[in-house]
Amino acid sequence: MTVEYSVSSSDERIAILSSASDVRTCKSLSSPIFTNSTPINSENFNVCPITLSEKDSQKEHEKIAKQKDEIRITGGTERKWTTRIIRRVHSEEVISYGERIADDLINEYCDKLNTALRNRFDGMLAIQYIALDPQNLDRLITGKKPVLQILLDQKREHYVLVERTLIDDIVVVFDSLATSRKKARDALNHGLAEQIFNMFKHLSLTKEVKVRYEIAIEKQDDVWSCGLRTVAYITCRAFDRNPQCYIFNMEKVFKYFCNLLNVQNPNVEEFRHAFRRFGK
Secondary structure: EEEEEEEEOOOEEHHHHHEEEOOOOOOOOOOOOOOOOOOOOOOOOOOOOOOOOHHHHHHHHHHHHHHHHOOOOOOOOOOOOOOOOOOEEEEEEEEEEOOOOOOHHHHHHHHHHHOOOOOOEEEEEOOOHHHHHHHHHHHHHOOOOEEEEEEEEEEEEEEEEEOOOOOEEEEEEEEEOOOOOOHHHHHOOOHHHHHHHHHHHOOOOOOOOEEEEEEEOOOOOOOOOOOHHHHHHHHHHOOOHHHHOOOOHHHHHHHHHHHHOOOOOOHHHHHHOHHHHHHH
16 A cells, blocks of 8 residues: 655645555565566555645744754654663664664664665765755765665654655655554655655656655554664665565564674675564
């Protein structure tokens, strides 16, 4: 099941047009990497357009704009998990299972992943960079490579993965809290839509960015694991695996993530089989 949106710029506002389509197979994601993938052929139907220009949305936009210079680069505070599992990263930083992981650790993981893949992807940029320096994104998102990028939705304090392939111009969003049509509709708030639009607007002749939510993924039932889930998603997509087909063991993802950060120059094989360790 997918939910599609169209994000465009008009009078400095983000307009959202919704549509939805059924997806009946785990092999739904097209891929620019391997030739054995095929694009989706499914019918769409339009629902009512939504424009985030009401009073509440304007307040939200002003609040986000005010906070742009104060973007969080640490993990923040979250409710702790009952199981106390601790790992040491880089021989000095201690992180605990059940607490949100810091942006800079996710950034480091993505950098190592793309380096091992010989920079196969555009994106995988520092999470903070997308919001702090949007005017330079057209130099880094070239349209010549597929894109994988983890974003921070500041309104929900929540990480999501966005993907754009070379096969079509639709941006796919993997959001562990948007696991139903209604939740996906609510998830694309003004701040997140603005980040996505800034990343891809220069690749569209119409200055419109189409967004599709993949909602047939495992639902997040806690307040802290979104970072680890996006790590699992981006690893799967880097190797043409579909996150919709996996149930992830968060404890195993956490241990794998910490162990890999302690490897100075991990090779591609250490990433390639990762999802076999933490998914089923």
